Amino acid sequence: MFTTLTVIATAAVAIVLAVWARHVSVETRRLRAALTDAAWQLAHDPLTGLANRAGLLAAHTILAATPQPIIVVLIDLDGFKTVNDTHGHDTGDDLLITIADRVEELTDLYGGTAARLSGDEYAALLPADGHDPDRLGAAYVAVIAEPARLDVDDAPTTIAVTASIGVALVASTDGFGEIALHRADVAMYHAKHGGGNRHVLYTPGMAMPTRTPRRGPRPRDQRPSQGRAGA
CATH class of the missing domain: 1.10.287 (Helix Hairpins)
Incomplete structure (x- = not known):
């Protein structure tokens, strides 16, 4: 028992x-x-699924761990506000997602990381790996400029935007914000100042153009940053 x-x-x-x-x-x-x-x-950015600024910084840390040149691409859409004003913010979001997919696909081909930094601004970090930064910038311009077919009020509609793109070739030891993004930012402003729908490659000594047609400050410019004065 x-x-x-x-x-x-x-x-x-x-x-x-x-x-x-x-x-x-x-x-x-x-x-x-x-x-x-x-x-x-x-x-990550909740709308597009791309990396956000924090995610891009993490990607830069990993990429910079190996001594190598890095290509930095900064993308700002031309006239995106007109899309929102004409077709509404839902359509604008659909377009942002479409552009994000294109940027990510091209960036993946070169083994890089794509990000949406804010609003209509994207970025990409890629290992140089012998690639021509100038040709790479032209490729981003071309894929973004392709018209997109989106549903607007349940009707297929063709919408096209272009982009102003800055490209910079930096060393793995260069700081993320104060050098890498800053140089691509300066080049992007030159592309914007030149009328958009183009890319500009950063060259040593390049400074911000004296006048830019951009509408107001970007959201990321309104937040405190860690020294973006480097050139």
């Missing part, structure tokens, strides 16, 4: 432990998934 009770008690304990272990395992997986999702959201 005593042996039977012992066996039953042991079996019961085993069942309880198994159930508890299974519960712990499920809860652990749930927490791990929640943490992974939270980490992804911190590093």
Whole structure:
């Protein structure tokens, strides 16, 4: 009788432990998934799924760990406000997603990381790996300028935008914001100043153009930054 009770008690304990272990395992997986999702959201743009500024910084850190030249591309859409004003913000969002897909696809071909920094501004970091930055800039101009077919009020509509693009070739030891992005930013402003729908390659000593036709400051310019005065 005593042996039977012992066996039953042991079996019961085993069942309880198994159930508890299974519960712990499920809860652990749930927490791990929640943490992974939270980490992804911190590093990505919720609209397009591209990396955000934090994600691009992380990509730069990884890329810069290997001594090598890096190509930085900064993309600003021309006349995007007109799309929002004419077709509405939902259509504008659809266009931003379409452009993001194009930028990401081209960037992936060169082993880089694409990002949406804010509003209608994108960026890409790529290992130089012998690629011609000038030709790469031209490729981004071309893919973005292709007309997009979007549904506007349930009717297929062709919408086209162009982009002003700055391209900079930097060293892996150059700082992310104060040098890499800054140089591409200066070149992008020259492209914008030149009428848009073009790219400009940063050259040593290049400074901001004296006048730019851009509408107001960008959201990322209104936030405190870590020294963007480098050239």
